[in-house]
Amino acid sequence: MLKPQANSTRDIVSLDGIWNFAIASSPDIEADAPWSKLIPPKLQVPVPASYNDIFADEKIRSHVGWVYYQRQVTVPRGWSPENQRYFLRFDAATHRGRVYVNDKLVADHVGGYTPFEADITSIIKPGERFRLTVTVSNELSWETIPPGKIQTLANGKRKQNYQHDFFNYSGLARSVYLCSKPAVSIIDITVVTDIFESRAGKVQYKVETSQPVEDDKVKISVLDEEGLTVAQANGTKDELTINSAHLWQPGAAYLYQLRVEILSDSDKDEVLDTYELPFGIRTISVKGNQFLINGKPFYFTGFGKHEDSPIRGKGFDPAYMIHDFHLMRWMGANSFRTAHYPYAEEVLDYADRHGIVVINETPAVGINLGIIAGVFGLKAPPTFAPDACNEKTQAAHDQAIRELVARDKNHPSVVMWTVTNEPASAEPGAREYLEPLVSLTRELDPTRLVCFANMGFATFEKDLVTDLFDVICLNRYYGWYSQTGDLEEAEQVLEKDLLGWQAKYGKLMIMTEYGAEAVAGLHAVCDVPWSEEYQGKFLEMFHRVFDRVETVVGEHVWNFADFQTTSRAAEAPRILSQAQDYKNSSTQVHERAVIDWFYISTLALFQLQNSTVNMARLPYPDVNGTPLNISKLLAHSPATVNHWSKIAGAHFKDLELSSKNRELVILLSTAKFRSTYEWTHHSTVSAKEGVTDAQREVIAQAGRQKGYFSSQGKLESLAELFTSKEKALLLFIEAVIDGPEVADELWTKAKTEFSDREVVEMITLQGFYYTFSRLTTVLNVELEPFAKPSKL
Numbered sequence: 001m002l003k004p005q006a007n008s009t010r011d012i013v014s015l016d017g018i019w020n021f022a023i024a025s026s027p028d029i030e031a032d033a034p035w036s037k038l039i040p041p042k043l044q045v046p047v048p049a050s051y052n053d054i055f056a057d058e059k060i061r062s063h064v065g066w067v068y069y070q071r072q073v074t075v076p077r078g079w080s081p082e083n084q085r086y087f088l089r090f091d092a093a094t095h096r097g098r099v100y101v102n103d104k105l106v107a108d109h110v111g112g113y114t115p116f117e118a119d120i121t122s123i124i125k126p127g128e129r130f131r132l133t134v135t136v137s138n139e140l141s142w143e144t145i146p147p148g149k150i151q152t153l154a155n156g157k158r159k160q161n162y163q164h165d166f167f168n169y170s171g172l173a174r175s176v177y178l179c180s181k182p183a184v185s186i187i188d189i190t191v192v193t194d195i196f197e198s199r200a201g202k203v204q205y206k207v208e209t210s211q212p213v214e215d216d217k218v219k220i221s222v223l224d225e226e227g228l229t230v231a232q233a234n235g236t237k238d239e240l241t242i243n244s245a246h247l248w249q250p251g252a253a254y255l256y257q258l259r260v261e262i263l264s265d266s267d268k269d270e271v272l273d274t275y276e277l278p279f280g281i282r283t284i285s286v287k288g289n290q291f292l293i294n295g296k297p298f299y300f301t302g303f304g305k306h307e308d309s310p311i312r313g314k315g316f317d318p319a320y321m322i323h324d325f326h327l328m329r330w331m332g333a334n335s336f337r338t339a340h341y342p343y344a345e346e347v348l349d350y351a352d353r354h355g356i357v358v359i360n361e362t363p364a365v366g367i368n369l370g371i372i373a374g375v376f377g378l379k380a381p382p383t384f385a386p387d388a389c390n391e392k393t394q395a396a397h398d399q400a401i402r403e404l405v406a407r408d409k410n411h412p413s414v415v416m417w418t419v420t421n422e423p424a425s426a427e428p429g430a431r432e433y434l435e436p437l438v439s440l441t442r443e444l445d446p447t448r449l450v451c452f453a454n455m456g457f458a459t460f461e462k463d464l465v466t467d468l469f470d471v472i473c474l475n476r477y478y479g480w481y482s483q484t485g486d487l488e489e490a491e492q493v494l495e496k497d498l499l500g501w502q503a504k505y506g507k508l509m510i511m512t513e514y515g516a517e518a519v520a521g522l523h524a525v526c527d528v529p530w531s532e533e534y535q536g537k538f539l540e541m542f543h544r545v546f547d548r549v550e551t552v553v554g555e556h557v558w559n560f561a562d563f564q565t566t567s568r569a570a571e572a573p574r575i576l577s578q579a580q581d582y583k584n585s586s587t588q589v590h591e592r593a594v595i596d597w598f599y600i601s602t603l604a605l606f607q608l609q610n611s612t613v614n615m616a617r618l619p620y621p622d623v624n625g626t627p628l629n630i631s632k633l634l635a636h637s638p639a640t641v642n643h644w645s646k647i648a649g650a651h652f653k654d655l656e657l658s659s660k661n662r663e664l665v666i667l668l669s670t671a672k673f674r675s676t677y678e679w680t681h682h683s684t685v686s687a688k689e690g691v692t693d694a695q696r697e698v699i700a701q702a703g704r705q706k707g708y709f710s711s712q713g714k715l716e717s718l719a720e721l722f723t724s725k726e727k728a729l730l731l732f733i734e735a736v737i738d739g740p741e742v743a744d745e746l747w748t749k750a751k752t753e754f755s756d757r758e759v760v761e762m763i764t765l766q767g768f769y770y771t772f773s774r775l776t777t778v779l780n781v782e783l784e785p786f787a788k789p790s791k792l
Contacts, residue, residue, distance in 0.1 A: 004089050011179070011180040014177060017047060020041050027065050034070065067171065084183060086124055088132070090172070094113065096108075096136065097136050098135045112363065184209065195282075202240075203241075220260060254280060259274065284415050289553070302337075303328060304560070305338070335554070338418075340421045358415065365421040370457060471553075487541045509549070509552050516534060662689075664733075668703070671699050678773055709734045
């Protein structure tokens with residue numbers, strides 16, 4: 001479904017603002033019939049916003065059932081009554097929206113996070129005013145996605161139960177528009193891209209129109225970011241080639257515009273309708289242990305998120321959105337998952353524009369009755385059953401997938417579809433339920449990968465569906481929900497788990513959730529859960545394990561920022577500890593975030609930031625080939641880069657110094673000069689040359705302290721880690737760096753172990769990486785997309 005667009009043939013009028021509001025007096029809205037009368041302005045709400053937290057009224061906040069929105073709308077007098085059609089467009093109504101123009105029902109849509117339209121051409125006229133009423137229901141059942149169940153209490157109050165852990169924010173949380181389109185109009189566009197070996201871009205397009213149109217009356221133009229036409233065609237379906245195409249790349253987005261025009265039969269210069277769709281040229285694939293974007297390895301770093309913000313709930317707010325993106329970028333994130341529902345399309349537009357990679361998720365969360373029972377050790381009722389997750393649930397899930405793909409298929413930032421989060425994938429019936437949905441997703445979009453987020457109870461021995469998916473996504477909390485406070489045991493269990501999945505399936509893995517909650521300001525020397533230090537150590541432990549498992553290609557911390565959950569732990573799928581209940585009020589719970597509800601950060605935020613690199617201070621020049629970011633920035637000085645590449649090549653091809661000793665020099669140099677960029681890249685290289693994790697950890701410590709290796713007895717205590725030759729190297733290079741002179745004793749040790757050539761090579765090598773390191777730290781050179789961040 002195309003977004004509303006104002007141009008020479010189309011108009012849009014925003015209906016955002018203040019609407020009159022009322023709560024239904026009973027579940028039977030036919031008795032209320034709010035569309036048949038004026039709703040008084042006793043209560044008013046902003047649109048877009050969830051209504052729950054707007055008022056200081058618990059009855060409204062916890063209301064279950066219908067609410068009513070109403071406002072008056074005037075159709076612009078200048079809109080043509082001929083050859084135009086008029087639509088109401090709702091970006092979302094959570095979870096069911098019924099739309100009335102005056103007394104007439106014009107739309108009824110179920111699904112709380114995707115857009116829908118109503119054609120109202122026959123019942124409105126330009127210059128006239130009409131009453132617009134929208135009834136919105138927040139009820140969840142086994143016929144909705146996400147599912148839920150309504151319970152009627154002894155006092156007659158209706159209570160909504162559901163299996164997911166985030167608060168059921170409801171209402172008109174996204175924008176509403178009145179739109180004008182030509183009678184003969186463009187109703188959908190699909191763009192699929194590929195890249196030829198020559199770096200030419202292949203662009204396949206398909207246009208759907210409201211009425212049949214001859215191919216010679218459909219004009220296609222591709223415009224670059226300068227507004228220049230780079231390709232043209234005619235017809236509703238064709239393939240274009242863009243020579244020397246600019247690729248959409250992570251961190252370096254480039255967007256073309258596909259302009260579609262429908263021309264008049266009588267006048268070839270008259271444009272009946274036009275639409276411009278931004279798109280990026282990029283490919284997605286998997287090869288061996290690598291996730292590839294444009295044929296280049298990409299490593300996911302980032303977060304699971306929610307759309308929550310104070311007062312607005314899930315209401316879209318561009319200020320919060322941009323601030324969140326900048327915070328994520330500051331922490332080194334290159335990607336995120338839209339947990340656990342489709343986000344506002346403006347979020348994806350921003351990700352497209354700024355090169356942020358997105359894993360896009362359906363609202364299918366809570367398809368698991370075993371989580372609560374599993375926490376308490378109780379026998380769970382079957383999830384897939386006639387009175388639980390059934391054919392009607394599957395039909396709603398099918399619709400959710402169709403609407404998500406239809407809305408987001410042209411966003412280059414989206415690289416994977418998440419069919420569901422934490423389903424009961426080890427239960428009988430799981431495969432029968434999910435397999436048709438996976439097939440549907442591939443049928444709708446064969447260009448992207450398909451995944452689901454696996455919950456810990458469905459171990460690699462028990463899971464019944466993972467073979468259906470392209471990438472294994474795991475949500476794991478060893479050290480938090482289990483092994484609480486014992487990070488040593490948690491590390492062992494985590495590594496065993498990941499190696500088990502790797503051995504059984506041999507597929508790429510992304511840790512889509514891992515994290516521990518912290519109370520901002522709570523500190524502890526020992527491993528005390530809820531302390532900021534424990535949260536940091538928890539993350540460090542997971543990162544160590546990721547580095548040891550070859551098929552891990554991504555890590556998304558849960559969660560970016562606190563979000564609203566249910567008021568009682570018993571209502572949440574994860575039973576939270578007494579400490580969490582104590583921390584939070586009786587009306588809200590926030591989970592495992594590095595930023596709290598009011599954007600107060602914990603130490604983990606700075607730890608994540610320090611393990612990656614900030615945004616570069618200089619722009620990356622557009623250079624031929626696909627060089628590393630450091631090489632791109634060196635291209636600002638062409639004379640330097642030409643000679644620099646020769647010196648770099650010499651240090652890797654023509655040294656007498658062994659490869660392992662070369663890496664020891666580089667690691668110690670980059671650790672001393674605090675270059676996360678170089679340290680991260682050479683952590684991987686050094687591992688291939690025989691440097692162990694334990695050796696790297698000691699060298700990282702040496703980087704934080706002047707004279708670390710020369711301190712009394714230090715290297716003697718590390719005799720099992722380093723050979724005598726390696727100890728001589730570390731002592732010598734540390735002295736060279738800490739300088740300005742090297743003591744005779746250290747010089748003698750170095751000369752005993754190394755030739756004259758090797759000594760010169762060690763000195764020039766550390767000098768070379770001094771320059772490299774300073775370039776990366778001063779210019780904030782960003783990690784390559786394929787790099788696994790290594791904490792320095």
